[in-house]
Amino acid sequence: MATTTDAPDDAPAIGSRGLPLAFRGALWAGIGFLAGALLTMAIRSLIGLSAMSLEPVVVVGYVFSLLAWFLGVGAWETWGKGWLGRPTVAYSPSGWRRYFGFNMDHKVIGIQYAVFFILLFLIAGLMAMFMRAELIETGRTIFGPASYNRVMSLHGIIMVLVAVTAVSGAFGNYIMPLQIGAKDMAFPRLNALSFWFWPPVAALLIGSQFVGGWDTGWTGYVPLAEVNRPGQLFYALAFITAGLSSIVAAVNFVTTAVKMRAPGLTWNRLPIFTWSILFTAILSLIFTQAIAVALSMTIFDRVAGGAFFDPVLGGIPVLYQHIFWFYSHPAVYVMVLPSLGAMLEILPPFTRKPLFGYKWAVGGIIGISVLSAVVWAHHMYTVNADSVSNIGFMFTTEAISVPTGLIFLAAVGTLWRGRLWLKTPMLFALAVIFNFLIGGVTGVFLSDVPADVQLQDTFWVVAHFHYTIVGAGIFGLFASIYYWFPKMTGRLLNERLGKIHFWIMFLGFNLTFLPMFWLGLNGMNRRVADYQPNLESVNRFVSLAGFFLGISFIFFVWNAIVSWRNGEPAGDNPWGARTLEWMTTSPPPELNFDGEPEVIGDPYGFGSEQPAHATVTGGNGGTA
Amino acid sequence: MxxxxxxxxxxxxxxxxxxxxxxxxxxxxxxxxxxxxxxxxxxxxxxxxxxxxxxxxxxxxxxxxxxxxxRWRVSEPSEDGPPIADHRGFSRAxxxxxxxxxxxxxxxxxxxxxxxxAQEEEIDLIVELDGVQWHWDVAFPEQGVTMENPAELVLPVGTTIRFDITSSDVIHAFWVPAFRLKQDAIPGQMNSLTITLLENGDFADDDGFRLQCAELCGTGHARMFLPVRVVEQDEFDDWLANAGGPASMDGMDMTESTEIDMTEDEDMDMTEDTQMDMGEDGDMDMTEDTQMDMTEDSDEG
The missing domain is CATH 1.10.287 (Helix Hairpins)
Incomplete structure (x- = not known):
């Protein structure tokens, strides 16, 4: 099979000398923006409008700059030239440079995703620290309500994007092809494209703050989003761009999982993490378009005189919410499914037992995915309190607890009578079970219409979704990092620092978010810079616990940097796991396996006389 | 065993x-x-x-x-656990x-x-609520009383009230924590909520008695609440008779600024300063020029 490019081996490579290509991309993006902006201004004056109007200029300029960015970062030489019938060249620098251009190796892309999203996570986490500082007492503490709303909105959207992307972007890319014995993803160029969408997203979100930011939260409800400052437009463009990345990545994941499996890797033998990535990608592929629709309509209304959502001109504000949640509810499963898959992947080697109820767990993943399509309006019970459709959405939402229960069945069954080996990845996996239990059960309260009319838009909701998205999603991200870091870097993360990180994060997280359920029940509505005085003592406690939670990541960053450079060498298979990613070197060679992998058995056949999951034959000496 | x-x-x-x-x-x-x-x-x-x-x-x-x-914690796994891949009865159960x-x-x-x-109740009183950034306008249509940004909302205990809820600008939400129910206030749409009041109460003693906006509606969202007092019928009648027009109280006077154009920063400054009472800082100013200087901002405050 071809490597990552069709270029002949002796073709001139790019990106090996001088400034990294990302700088050229930024320059080209700037030029592209100017070109688009000037074109818009010229057309506007030709048709008799005032030339300078910020939002139309920004929209067209951005589209031009996005294209120019891709070409500049390396897509021109590695891809674009081919469309014109000219020979393409390879992008294959070594060392740190390989991460700063249009690299098509899934292992490089996985690390690009991991580092980029951990940085975003830390930035948005810092926003949360500022928010909790403001809420440490009533009245004004560090900034007023306008700044609070902006910081809250930025925290929200960045964290949502991190949660949607981090695990599947980093480990779906790096690990999934290894787990199925593939040499790369099905579409390496699309893979590189999906990553390089992200720097523009970050640039837009940071740039939005220079034009006043926006204050609608991550949901961008109209009409508020149509009367807000231009920062709102940047939010919409950023979210659409992120969605494009998700769709491009999803096409690639689905194709790879379906078409690139090693011989013998039947659906019955597919590792559970790959199952979760496959269904995450299917959800992204089907539903992400809806968010582009909702936000494009907002942009039309703002920029081009549309009236989709303006009630004065016959538009319907509630329509936005339907389209928005048609994407955004499946999106929460995009956030947690890869982490649940990772948790189930980690339990067998750390209990030395097969994954319990493999088929039930796969059924759970599929069931959650299917049902997620028909629950969106449970976010909207209070839009029209006597709507009959609330009954239907209450039913489908509560039905989701059944496939979700199957994930717990697999986890509990695997733990039972296992040999619990409490390394850091296992601690994080156990925390996923614990946190997701609380997140799931408190979600049932919100699915119940009579209870939801009190709890909707309160801190109960804040606590609930942090228990699912952070408690399961982000704890699952760290479980994945501690589990697969040795494969990606060849070195183990320090166990002592890992445990310190875990315990501070686990305790800090629960002390922060558990009291929020009480706050919600007692009348604290969400997204507020201020609250009633009798809630002050609990809020102070929550803020202090939140700072404690924040401290844990210092240990993680320290650990990651130190261990990447000087950590204990990991060997091929430090956890004694059976899946294919552990049957190659750490890190793996360019084509992943030194030989041809063939799957011959169960991925989780611990404790039995079963044959290995796979063999790798034909290489120089073979592997374990 | x-x-x-x-x-x-x-x-x-x-x-x-x-x-x-x-x-x-x-x-x-x-x-x-x-x-x-x-x-x-x-x-x-x-x-x-x-x-x-x-x-x-x-x-x-x-x-x-x-x-x-x-029971089964090990420091180093010396052997595998039992190969239990499923248990039909347990999984099915x-x-x-x-x-x-x-x-x-x-x-x-x-x-x-x-x-x-959803049980039908006989309606004793109709209250119209209109959410406006960032206060509530109240009307009692049967009594012909309209109140723009009142200082409090007084309601009679023991009656069933139909609230007709809408908005003049962005989406707000009706929520009195002590009443439990919540209903979004959506521009171009009238939603009704029927509530039978059983207990007296006063915001002064219990902050559950407040009409709190529960849907993010912009800068003033957090403080967009109207104190609620549930009283005996005759006390309510007196209040309604005396409160014909807009009342104003402790910095909550927003009557001048109901026509806010959200895109204009100067207006935003005005609203924040007059209504929010959360600092005399001109917090909004910084949105125009540079950016997220939250630390700098905090130094001012």
Whole structure:
């Protein structure tokens, strides 16, 4: 099979000398923006409008700059030239440079995703620290309500994007092809494209703050989003761009999982993490378009005189919410499914037992995915309190607890009578079970219409979704990092620092978010810079616990940097796991396996006389 | 008794203990704030019932987590565990019990609660509420009284009130925590909510009595609340007779700024300074020029 490019081996490579290509991309993006902006201004004056109007200029300029960015970062030489019938060249620098251009190796892309999203996570986490500082007492503490709303909105959207992307972007890319014995993803160029969408997203979100930011939260409800400052437009463009990345990545994941499996890797033998990535990608592929629709309509209304959502001109504000949640509810499963898959992947080697109820767990993943399509309006019970459709959405939402229960069945069954080996990845996996239990059960309260009319838009909701998205999603991200870091870097993360990180994060997280359920029940509505005085003592406690939670990541960053450079060498298979990613070197060679992998058995056949999951034959000496 | 059986019995006992402790905690603690409405009783019943259901479910997972951590923890795995890949009976039972529980939750408190809350009541009073960034306009159409940004909302106890809720600009939401119910206020749409008031109450003593905007509506969202007082009928009549026009109180006077153009920063400054009372800082100014200088901003304040 071809490597990552069709270029002949002796073709001139790019990106090996001088400034990294990302700088050229930024320059080209700037030029592209100017070109688009000037074109818009010229057309506007030709048709008799005032030339300078910020939002139309920004929209067209951005589209031009996005294209120019891709070409500049390396897509021109590695891809674009081919469309014109000219020979393409390879992008294959070594060392740190390989991460700063249009690299098509899934292992490089996985690390690009991991580092980029951990940085975003830390930035948005810092926003949360500022928010909790403001809420440490009533009245004004560090900034007023306008700044609070902006910081809250930025925290929200960045964290949502991190949660949607981090695990599947980093480990779906790096690990999934290894787990199925593939040499790369099905579409390496699309893979590189999906990553390089992200720097523009970050640039837009940071740039939005220079034009006043926006204050609608991550949901961008109209009409508020149509009367807000231009920062709102940047939010919409950023979210659409992120969605494009998700769709491009999803096409690639689905194709790879379906078409690139090693011989013998039947659906019955597919590792559970790959199952979760496959269904995450299917959800992204089907539903992400809806968010582009909702936000494009907002942009039309703002920029081009549309009236989709303006009630004065016959538009319907509630329509936005339907389209928005048609994407955004499946999106929460995009956030947690890869982490649940990772948790189930980690339990067998750390209990030395097969994954319990493999088929039930796969059924759970599929069931959650299917049902997620028909629950969106449970976010909207209070839009029209006597709507009959609330009954239907209450039913489908509560039905989701059944496939979700199957994930717990697999986890509990695997733990039972296992040999619990409490390394850091296992601690994080156990925390996923614990946190997701609380997140799931408190979600049932919100699915119940009579209870939801009190709890909707309160801190109960804040606590609930942090228990699912952070408690399961982000704890699952760290479980994945501690589990697969040795494969990606060849070195183990320090166990002592890992445990310190875990315990501070686990305790800090629960002390922060558990009291929020009480706050919600007692009348604290969400997204507020201020609250009633009798809630002050609990809020102070929550803020202090939140700072404690924040401290844990210092240990993680320290650990990651130190261990990447000087950590204990990991060997091929430090956890004694059976899946294919552990049957190659750490890190793996360019084509992943030194030989041809063939799957011959169960991925989780611990404790039995079963044959290995796979063999790798034909290489120089073979592997374990 | 085999060890496997012993383990099962032990974890069962642990489950029963955890469940008993949990149910005891749920039944003896009252987490709910003051309740003043009849329809809200359904909400409180639903929340309590869901707590009662949750305890044994959570106890299953917690019991296994705790028991396995104590019983089968190893420092280094010297051998594999037993190769239990599935247990037909257990998995099926788990599946069908979760189906039964989901159905139960849907039927009760779900459906029963919805029907109980939707029960027709004879309407004694109609109150029109209009959300405006960032206050509530109130009207009593039957009495011909209109109040622009009143200082408080007084309501008669023992009556059934229909609130007709809408918005003049962006989406707001009606929520009085002591009444429990919530209803979005949507421009171009009129939503009604019927509430029967059973208890007296006053925001001065209990902040559950406030009409709080519960849907993010911009800068003033957090402080967009109207104190509520539930009083005897004759006291309400007096209040209504005296309160014909807009009242104003302690910096809540917003009558000048109902026509805010959100895109104009100068207007925003004005509103924040006059209404928000959260600092005389001109916090909004910084949005125009540079950016997220939150630290700098905090130094000012």
């Amino acid at each position: 085999t060890t496997e059986r012993k383990d099962l019995v032990s974890v069962g006992v642990l489950w029963a203990v955890l469940t008993a402790l949990g149910e005891w905690a749920v039944l003896t603690t009252n987490l709910a704030p003051t309740l003043a409405s009849k329809q809200g009783e359904e909400t409180d019943k639903a929340i309590e019932l869901l707590f009662i259901y949750s305890v044994p479910v959570m106890a299953v997972v917690l019991a296994v987590l705790i028991y396995t951590l104590v 788990w599946f069908w019990i979760s189906v039964a529980l989901a159905t139960l939750v849907f039927l009760h408190p779900g459906l029963t609660g919805i029907f109980a809350m």
